[in-house]
Amino acid sequence: MKIEPYLFFDGRCEEAIEFYRAALGAELQFMMRNAESPEPPPPGMLPPGSERKVMHASLRIGETVVMMSDGHCGGDPAFKGFSLSLDSPDEAGARRLFGALADGGQVGMPLARTFWSPLFGMVSDRFGVGWMISVSAPPAA
Template identity: 65%
Template sequence: MPNPLIQPYLMFGGRCEEALEFYRTALGAQIEMLMRFQESPDPTPPGMLPPGFENKVMHASFRIGDNVLMASDGCEEGQQFKGFSLSIAVATEAEADRYFSALSDGGQVQMPLAKTFWSSRFGMLTDRFGISWMINVVANECTG
């Protein structure tokens, strides 16, 4: 049996298109597929969506580097992301600085980028959409 593929699926509660544009700018994300609720070949069951959600994102997939993530507006307004972080492993401190700065714009820093015993640069933040991120330099720049 082949190994399972695990992909994050993020529900943005009405802000998916805004989030996709933010990640395109901040991380170079490339949208591979986007379908709105009104474009579905099957009608949405009555009462499933809040009024005005017809033009919201039913499903999207986007690529950041070699990673594919999926996203949606879901079926209700608002979102809560708790109990997980997306971790970005980079080769240089310059990349860490750039991604950390871009993702923290409009968000909240939990741990500023700093040298740790395992990395020359590590930090944690929550972006403007409530997604928790960890940025980590994994190259051998850390000299102990």
């Protein structure tokens, strides 16, 4: 069994895909727009003008698949109560990832040494998605 996050971007999914491709080196595995669906949605289910919006997409970020869509959240995607944890093998990579995600976002905890990691920090990106960036602790001697 595995758990894969599914994020809803309230009309900004394509922008999020491009952001994560640039910031994290994410690889787009699949994307389907509403107009490309093999079955038309029930009448009234989609707002007018949403034909080009993303119905479903899958991104590979490292070894993880993150699924996403333009899902309608009433203007506030409200990414609350969770964060995505991203581990870097070294401090330079952690600083790069943290800086890229912080661009247009908000730092919750600056990168710093902790008792569990040589470098750890928390940031919410420009879409409000929370990220915890850490460096793998070296193995105990």
